[in-house]
Amino acid sequence: MLADSISFKDTGYFSNLILDYLEQKQEVKHLYNRYPELENFKKQIEEKQSEYNEEHRKILVDSLRAQYHGIEVSEATDANLNSLAQTKTFTITTGHQLNLFTGPLYFLYKIISTVNLTKKLKASYPDYNFVPVYWMATEDHDFEEINFFNFKGKKFQWNKEVSGAVGALSTEGLQEVFDLLNLELGVGSDADELRRLFEEAYLKHDTLDAATRFLANEIFGAYGLVIVDGNDRGLKRLFSPYAADELLHQHSYNAVVDIVEDLSSRGYGVQVNPREINLFYLKEGLRERIVKTDDGFVVNDTELKFSKTEILKELHDYPERFSPNVLLRPLYQEVILPNLCYIGGGGELAYWLQLKSFFNKVGVVFPILLLRNSALLVSGKEDDKLKRLEISYPLLFLKRHSFINRRVREISDIDINFDPQRAHLKNQFEGMYALAEKTDETFLNAVKAQEVKQLKGLDKLEKRLLKAQKRKLSDEVSRMTAIQETLFPNGNLQERTKNFSEFYAENGKALLRELFEDLDPLKEAFLIVKL
Template sequence: MIKSKVDPACTGQFSQLFLDYLDEKPALAEFYSHFPRLENFGRLIEEKKIPQENRDVLVTTLQKQYADFSLSEDFEQQLKLLGEKNTFTVTTGHQLNLFTGPLYFIYKIVSTINLAKKLAKQYPENNFVPVYWMATEDHDFEEINYFKLEGKKYQWNTNQEGAVGDFFLDDSFKEFLKSVEFAPEFFVEAYSKSKTLSEAVRKYVHHLFGEKGLVVVDANDPAFKKIFIPVIEKDILDNIPNKKAQEQTDKLEALGYKSQIFPREINFFYMENGLRERIEKSGDFYHVLESELKFETSEIKALIQSNPERFSPNVVLRPLYQEMILPNIAYIGGPAEVVYWLQLKGVFDYFGVQFPAVMPRNFALILDSLTAQKQDQLELKDSELFVDYIAWKKEFVAKHSSLDIFLNQEKEKLEEVIDRSALKAKEVDDTLESAYASAKVRISKIMDHLSGKVRKAEEKRLEIQIKRMDTIRDFILPGGSPQERVENFMKFYLEDESFIEMLIEAFDPLDFSFMILKPKDDKRGNQKTS
């Protein structure tokens, strides 16, 4: 593939807060620790402190989670490395989308793997392990129960509730699987030989990225939750995280930015046997919403100690949970994730947990040969792929029209004729001046109407070129949304099984530009940043 780059701002896909973070605006410095530049990771390594007992729990738990896998010696060593003091992780997290969901899931993981490789080269005295944190505790099944491929939606429907990682791949899933007969064998094997959704996701992610050293972590584990007990207590009993997160949120809003997440007094769900519902305190009791469960203060204190696995953090505390379990120095996420992490540094500071480098995943648009050819035919710069379509069409028609579609010269000449005639008429009767002024307005409207007809005629004459742009837009914005947020990676993998290797070669995790990737047969060659 041939790679070119554009400024993320030109795509119109990112918030101002995200763009200002990438630009390192001084006003945002207090909302993070170190900006993700290669030279800053030395300090992040020095500052990262994690108890050895936490490392031991991490290694033991992961070995248990991978117990049924046939692991290579290299991968087993990768797990053991996590127990060593000079080993650090770089992490991305994502929901358990079916068949990987949208493209950007793959982009997240490739960015994470490449960052680990880059850090290993820069800091050879340390080990760096890329991690995929599975959102197994998430309960928003409707967000993950489908994927789209070539404009068609493939969806699994089930009545199961609770944490999606625990969803059984039952008969309804087997029926759904039959509709995806084109899926590569490793997907079919992962789903057909797994009991739960989390097990299947771990299998296919390991198949795709295990040889690259990627470790998959399922945080829905009692051993991990025990580490988190102090935070669970401070949140549920004292509401401290809410206060700290709200302070940061208020500061960001005072700077004119919009919040991405909204902290609550209690930032935990109660999770058990197909149930994951918010906890709220009312009077002397802690209630689990959408259920009849309620606890007195003494009861919930005891439950936190005896069964911490029943308490599932929401988006406000999941990052802290991750950083207390992993020897992590960088989190790679999408633009919305990067923004909401900026609301959380006060929470990290309160609990004495180092805030990692928060960095965006790589962003990319993949063009096929036909789309790249149409771009050439229209002489579009890469940055012009993202322009407003209506504005582009208006400008394109005006530029390539065989005549002035605005009829400017004609309008000027008519106005001159009316003005000269008005002056003569005024000498005869002053009242005629207003009549000429009204006539001038009417004629202007008539000319505007004719101009519209001329424009439509020119649009028809330029129909082939305009349709080229329509085709380009449909390819890069399927359904009106960015390609990476809609298309499944099978769109490209089924045509070329080296697709992931191509991404690994093209992506630079520390380059926050927006990439355009084109086939090598694109005759334009590598293009400079637009």
């Protein structure tokens, strides 16, 4: 059940750029098209419908059917695949890396947010169809970011030497990971289901992209999720005119670099800095940057080089060899999908917010951007502990030092707050200042110095008293820190560290049912879900 919620701002875990976006501040309105409110989707539908053509739909459906070849497809997903051929069907998309066994818990939140938004849109716009899409980041090449997951405080890691796009990686070597996980899962039908999922996905599929598709389809197929692999020749051909434009004119760099300067001047952090060319060259075991030279193009750290004519011919003959990077991938997605909205985390939306002027330049509709749901999952036992300790959910989001200090002040049998003493001291010095103003400046400075010294003395005494109370209440402090560490491992959000398997082992399919019930994609708050 949904136990509580707190504002994203009060969590302390979101950037100023994202918080200002959520508040729709004037300073960031030029960075997006429409804000994610139900009434704004009508114009987004009309705009996308006028841009997206039937030829793209046919190629998209044909490519997706080929990608699903040999996979058992649910009735809901099959219906959505068929629906994509219709002009009144649109997608809501989220994307994620091919993390081992789904990686961090928020993988679930992304997809559930996406599915739930399609339901809300269908209720508001019954004449249209809305399909939830999971975009697999098969062309990424940062293996160290995806080769592990955590289960009950233990890290399960897949170690191997790799190169090239991760989607094509062989799953060889994952038997050892499974054997270690198997020892930790325990007994029961839910633990057996986790064993089956891992074994079927990673030990019975040859590549990481096939394993990830199977796993996501097993978990979410019943909800109609459509899984897209962008590493597809037919889909890349649709994108090839934009890839050619990138090679010849570098519009992405020229547009985004201005936004980067704008964001920096306003004090916002910059998520991604553009390169002159934001394309990689992709072949088996190879994914390297394409670099423009005085007489053509080279592939970084290789002997490959092309003249202008040669690289355009290569793009025409082998569009699948041209892989968009993090800044160009959003454009690729929006070109090939009839998409209305992208759902992502704070870091993802931060780089999407750098791209609107680039989309305008190349004439592609910029999607609505929605911050995915975030949640803290709390078991019944953990909830009982929090109640006994009289710890509210918002208090848990404080950093460890502030959390302990706040609670010690609250539960102490003496007043640790010296603010009344500070006020009294300042009041006494007001008379001294009045006297000093009648003398010379050196005496006035002496009074100021003495006030500062005595206020610092009070600060030190307050800290010593707080430290003494911590020792006196050490048992209470130990219990407080233990429950916070359980819910915020190593001071991080639970959703960024723990894996779904830890909660599935305890709750089974009820975990998904609860999350689908509680996660409202349009509720702008960090949710507390009691399992």
